[in-house]
Amino acid sequence: MRIGVLALQGAFHEHQVMLERLGAEVRQVRLPAHLDGLDGLIIPGGESTTIGKLAVDFGLMEPMKAFAVEHALWGTCAGAIFMAREVGRPQPLLGLMDIVIERNAFGRQVASFETDLDVPALRHLNGGGKAYHAVFIRAPLIEAVRGTAQALVALPDGRIVAARQGRWLATSFHPELTRDDRFHRYFLEMVQSKSER
Amino acid sequence: MDQQVATFAVKSGLAQMLKGGVIMDVVTPEHARIAEDAGACAVMALERVPADIRANGGVARMSDPDLIERIMATVSIPVMAKCRIGHFVEAQILEAIGVDYIDESEVLTPADEAHHINKHAFKVPFVCGCRNLGEALRRVGEGAAMIRTKGEAGTGDVVEAVRHARTVMGQIRHLQTLPDEELMAFAKENGAPYELVVETKRLGRLPVVNFAAGGVATPADAALMMQLGVDGVFVGSGIFKSGDPAKRAAAIVKAVTHYNDPAVLAEISRNLGEAMVGRNVTSIPENELLAGRGW
Numbered sequence: 001m002r003i004g005v006l007a008l009q010g011a012f013h014e015h016q017v018m019l020e021r022l023g024a025e026v027r028q029v030r031l032p033a034h035l036d037g038l039d040g041l042i043i044p045g046g047e048s049t050t051i052g053k054l055a056v057d058f059g060l061m062e063p064m065k066a067f068a069v070e071h072a073l074w075g076t077c078a079g080a081i082f083m084a085r086e087v088g089r090p091q092p093l094l095g096l097m098d099i100v101i102e103r104n105a106f107g108r109q110v111a112s113f114e115t116d117l118d119v120p121a122l123r124h125l126n127g128g129g130k131a132y133h134a135v136f137i138r139a140p141l142i143e144a145v146r147g148t149a150q151a152l153v154a155l156p157d158g159r160i161v162a163a164r165q166g167r168w169l170a171t172s173f174h175p176e177l178t179r180d181d182r183f184h185r186y187f188l189e190m191v192q193s194k195s196e197r
Numbered sequence: 198m199d200q201q202v203a204t205f206a207v208k209s210g211l212a213q214m215l216k217g218g219v220i221m222d223v224v225t226p227e228h229a230r231i232a233e234d235a236g237a238c239a240v241m242a243l244e245r246v247p248a249d250i251r252a253n254g255g256v257a258r259m260s261d262p263d264l265i266e267r268i269m270a271t272v273s274i275p276v277m278a279k280c281r282i283g284h285f286v287e288a289q290i291l292e293a294i295g296v297d298y299i300d301e302s303e304v305l306t307p308a309d310e311a312h313h314i315n316k317h318a319f320k321v322p323f324v325c326g327c328r329n330l331g332e333a334l335r336r337v338g339e340g341a342a343m344i345r346t347k348g349e350a351g352t353g354d355v356v357e358a359v360r361h362a363r364t365v366m367g368q369i370r371h372l373q374t375l376p377d378e379e380l381m382a383f384a385k386e387n388g389a390p391y392e393l394v395v396e397t398k399r400l401g402r403l404p405v406v407n408f409a410a411g412g413v414a415t416p417a418d419a420a421l422m423m424q425l426g427v428d429g430v431f432v433g434s435g436i437f438k439s440g441d442p443a444k445r446a447a448a449i450v451k452a453v454t455h456y457n458d459p460a461v462l463a464e465i466s467r468n469l470g471e472a473m474v475g476r477n478v479t480s481i482p483e484n485e486l487l488a489g490r491g492w
Contacts, residue, residue, distance in 0.1 A: 008454050009217040009238055030454060045214045046238065047274050053236040054454055057447075077214070089273070103273060109297035110320045112207040113200040137210045138275065138297070177210050 001191055004029040004038040006064075008054040010046015010078060014176035018184045032063040040072040040191035043079030045137065045174050048103070051078055052092030061092065068096050072167040072191040080170035081140050097165045098147035105141035105172075112137045117161070117173075119153050122182045133180060134161070134173035141172060167193065208322035208342035211275065211297065212406035215239055215343075215429055219419065219450045220408065222246050222433040224264075226271040232436070235446035239275040239298070241431070242268040247304050247351030247411075248434035248473065251485070257305040259287040262294050269295070277324070282490060283309025285318075292321040298343070299323050301336075303490035304350045304433075311492060316340030326410065328361045328488055330368035331387030334397065337405055338390040344403055346427065347488040348411020351434050353475025355412040355421065357488060362409055362425045372398045411488065414439070414472050416452030416465055423456035440470030 003019050005012045007028035016026045019042075029035060041064070043051070055061055067073075073096065075083040083094050084101040106113070116131035123129060132153075142160040145151050153162035153171070162171040167190050175183035218238025223229040224246060232240050244260040245253065259280050269276045275297035280287035282301055287308075291299050301314055303326050316323040317340035326347035327333035333344045346365060348358030368387070372394065375383060380398065384391040396404050409422035410431035419430045430453055432446075439445045448465045455461035478486075 007217070009236075009450075011213045011216060013216070014213060030458070046216070047214070047218065049233060049274060050218055050236045050238045050450065053234075053447075054451065057451065108269075108295045109207075109211055109275065109322065110292070110295060111202065112211065113202045114204055114206060115200045135206055135210055137207055137214055174210065177206065177213065 001025065001039050001188060002027060002037060003188075003191065004035060004041040006041065006043045006051070006079070008046075008058075009050045010044045011174070011176055012044045015042050015044050015076075018176055018181055022181060022184055022188060024188065030058065032059055035063055035067050038067070038071070040074070040187070041067060042187070043073065043075040043082050044176065045077035045079060048078040048081040049091050051082055055082075056092045061094065065094055065096065068094065068168065072169070072187065074169040074171070074187045074190075076171050076174055076176060077137065077139060080142070080172055083168060083170050097163065097168050097170055098145065098149040099142050099163050099165075099170060100144040100146070102141045102143050104138050106136065106139055109138055112139070115155075117153055117155070121152050121164075122186060125182050125185055127182065132182065133178060134175075135177045136161075136173050139172045142170065167191075203320035205342060209405050211322060212324070212343035215275070215408075216406055217453060218429045219446075219453050220277065220429070220431045221436055221446060222431075223268060224437070226267050228437055228442075229268045229272045231443050232446055233272045233274050235443055236450035237274060237446065238429070239277055240268065240272060241277045241279065241300060241433075242296075243279055246434040246437060247487075248353070248438050249351075250304060251351040259284070259291065259305070262290060265291070265294055265296060279305055280314075281305040282307040283312050283314060285314045288314055288319060292319055296321060301325050301341075303347060303487050307490050313339050313492065324408075326488070326491060327365065328491075329364045329387070330372070330397070331389045332491060333365060333403055333407070334387075334389035334393040337393055337403070341405065343406050343408070345408040345410040345431055347491070348409065348413070349478050349481070349486060349488050350411045351487075352412050352478055352481070353414040353435060353438070353473040354478045355414070355418045357478055358409050358412045358422060359425065361488070362422060362427055365403070365407070366426050369397060369402060373401055412478075413449070414475060416448045416462060416469075419449045419452045420456040420462055423453055429453060435473055438473035445469050445472075
């Protein structure tokens with residue numbers, strides 16, 4: 001499998017390391033031509049305004065939207081923001097997923113946190129029974145899921161922190177900052193599945 | 198389920214999210230807006246850019262909390278602010294305001310000539326400057342979650358940034374050739390915590406994110422630092438002391454993304470207007486150099 005990691009800004013190298021450990025071939029994507037021949041794409045954490053501006057300036061918006069029609073995409077944190085339809089302020093968005101995002105929903109950096117999550121979607125994977133330890137950095141929340149988008153993971157108080165819509169995945173936390181590769185394996189399964197959205 | 202805040206993972210994690218990006222010095226909310234629109238991944242809020250601190254002389258201190266808060270209210274990206282080396286009360290104030298990162302910075306006048314801040318005691322993460330590996334690992338030992346090579350701030354001359362980045366990278370390469378029994382002597386000679394020396398050898402890089410700072414004035418300067426192996430770039434005076442700050446800021450952001458693509462670099466280096474005038478580091482008297490501050 002050949003997976004692209006959008007490498008405009010942010011923690012793209014961390015995703016690359018996780019994917020390569022799982023045996024995937026990885027390509028850093030900075031220009032539209034870099035999307036050719038990929039089986040899936042990850043949009044990493046970083047600053048969503050920076051990633052959005054660079055995606056516009058280097059002509060990546062339309063090619064990425066076209067790529068997303070046929071392929072699996074996963075956005076973490078800033079990447080999740082970038083994939084959403086609504087974030088409550090003007091900034092460039094792919095607008096793929098029918099989710100509403102609130103940026104910096106937990107507050108500033110001093111409120112960033114780690115916590116254990118119960119993730120039913122990971123149960124079929126090796127080690128799937130144990131809690132998933134998630135890292136939230138100035139994290140967004142998924143305020144609402146609409147249409148065919150579904151909540152995948154929630155905090156104990158019910159607030160949504162991951163959603164899936166067909167072969168598109170959004171997580172407001174950072175699996176690439178941990179040593180737990182279950183979410184990356186989950187995404188690679190999505191890449192391989194030919195299921196309809 | 199419990200939530201743990203202020204862990205080292207969330208402190209260093211924010212620095213990981215800044216990688217491949219440009220952090221810009223701004224002195225007004227308007228500058229901050231320009232920086233965010235240009236694609237900065239964070240801003241450093243301060244009253245004077247280093248070039249003006251250098252020109253004005255006098256004691257340089259933490260900025261007015263009101264100015265920092267106005268900048269925080271203006272942009273959605275992380276906001277950093279500087280405190281003096283060793284001035285842990287300035288740091289407490291910055292934490293109370295809620296800045297996202299504190300730079301314990303040699304650009305301000307040091308408050309303590311022997312000790313840096315115990316950064317483990319804070320919830321807010323810190324970035325600190327270094328000129329070599331020993332200095333970097335001492336700061337990490339004190340709790341810094343991010344490092345920047347110092348360069349020579351406010352000059353527009355990249356030569357010291359290159360010197361410090363090459364020194365750190367060269368020492369890491371050397372460290373990797375050493376057998377384990379020589380690591381204690383390396384730690385002793387370099388004044389570095391032994392455990393962090395061991396970890397640096399294992400990782401083949403600093404244990405935290407490392408940006409370049411001090412003297413970057415052009416897209417080519419920024420790409421040079423990236424090719425030398427840093428994770429991102431701070432630009433201080435280089436943007437708002439230039440002829441067309443918005444354009445130059447955007448170009449430097451692009452240069453950090455496409456640092457390995459000379460065709461793109463050529464395109465974005467065109468027609469940027471005047472770079473900051475700059476000052477050769479060799480023309481600056483020894484006692485006016487900032488990089489020597491830090492212990």
